[in-house]
Amino acid sequence: MANIPVHLAIILDGNGRWAKKKGLPRNAGHAAGARVLEDMCEVVWNKGIRFFTVYAFSTENWNRPAGEVEALMKLLRDYMKNSVKRAMKNNMRVRVIGDKSGLDADLQESIASLEEATAGNTGLTFQIALNYGGRDEIVRAVRKLASENDPDFMKTLTEKDLSGALDTADIPDPDLLIRTCGEERISNFLLWQLAYSEFYFTDLAWPDFNEAELDKALENYSSRTRRFGGLVKGEE
Ligand code: IPE
Ligand code: IPE
Ligand code: MG
Numbered sequence: 701m702a703n704i705p706v707h708l709a710i711i712l713d714g715n716g717r718w719a720k721k722k723g724l725p726r727n728a729g730h731a732a733g734a735r736v737l738e739d740m741c742e743v744v745w746n747k748g749i750r751f752f753t754v755y756a757f758s759t760e761n762w763n764r765p766a767g768e769v770e771a772l773m774k775l776l777r778d779y780m781k782n783s784v785k786r787a788m789k790n791n792m793r794v795r796v797i798g799d800k801s802g803l804d805a806d807l808q809e810s811i812a813s814l815e816e817a818t819a820g821n822t823g824l825t826f827q828i829a830l831n832y833g834g835r836d837e838i839v840r841a842v843r844k845l846a847s848e849n850d851p852d853f854m855k856t857l858t859e860k861d862l863s864g865a866l867d868t869a870d871i872p873d874p875d876l877l878i879r880t881c882g883e884e885r886i887s888n889f890l891l892w893q894l895a896y897s898e899f900y901f902t903d904l905a906w907p908d909f910n911e912a913e914l915d916k917a918l919e920n921y922s923s924r925t926r927r928f929g930g931l932v933k934g935e936e
Contacts, residue, residue, distance in 0.1 A: 703922040705875035707751035708744060711889055714881025714905030727771040732907035734775045742790060743911050745824040747918060751871055752826050755889045759833030776830060780810035784817050791823030797867035798832030834891030841865035868893055876921045881905045898924050
C-alpha cells in the first residue's frame with residue numbers, strides 16, 4: 701500500500717453492545733475486546749505501523765456501574781502483569797497515557813514495571829490510554845509547565861512547549877483515527893494530537909474488529925489527500 705500511517709489510534713467501542721447482542725453480560729464483551737487488542741498489536745506492526753494508541757478507559761468511564769469499572773480494572777491489571785513476556789518477544793514498547801495518579805497503587809506499580817521492562821524495545825510503541833481525558837491531559841500539562849517555570853516563560857508559551865508537556869511527548873501525532881461500532885465522535889480522546897488526523901468509522905463492534913477491516917481502513921486512508929491547510933501539487 702502507498703501510504704501506511706506512522707501512528708494509528710483507535711477508539712475501541714462497542715464491547716457492551718457486542719455482548720448484549722449475544723445475550724452475554726457486558727463484561728464478557730470487555731474480555732473479548734481485550735483478546736482482540738492483544739492480537740491486533742502484532743497485526744498492526746506487520747502492516748508497518750510504528751505507533752499504536754488505544755483508548756481503554758476514559759476519565760468519564762468512572763461514571764459506569766461499579767461492577768463494570770471493577771471488571772475493566774481487573775482486565776487492565778491482568779494485562780499489565782501478564783503481557784511482559786509477549787511484549788519482549790515482539791520487541792514492543794508499552795506506555796500508558798492518562799492520569800496514572802488516579803489509579804490504585806498496585807496498578808500504578810505494574811504499569812511502571814511494564815513500562816520500564818519494555819522501555820528499550822525498538823518495535824511497535826503501544827500506548828494505552830487509561831484514566832485518560834484529552835482536556836485533563838492539557839490541564840495537567842499546563843499545571844506542570846506553570847509549576848516548573850517562571851511566569852515569563854508561561855507568557856511566551858509555544859505549541860511545542862505544550863506538546864512536549866503532554867503525556868504523548870516525543871510521540872508523533874496520529875495519522876489515522878479509527879472508531880468502531882458506529883459512533884462518530886471523539887469522546888475526549890487526544891484532543892490536541894488529532895488536529896490533522898484522518899478519521900475512519902466502522903459499524904463493526906470492537907470484539908469483531910479484524911485484519912480485513914483494518915486493511916479496509918488503511919486502503920481508505922491511503923487514498924486521502926492530506927493538505928494540512930495548504931495545497932498539494934497540482935492544486936495550485
Ligand atoms: C468500549 O466498549 C470499551 C470501553 C469504553 C471501556 P463500551 O463499553 O463503550 O461498549 P458500548 O459502547 O457500551 O457498546
Ligand atoms: C470512549 O468510549 C472511551 C473508550 C473507548 C475508553 P465510550 O463508550 O465511553 O464513549 P461515549 O460515552 O459513547 O461517548
Ligand atoms: Mg461505548
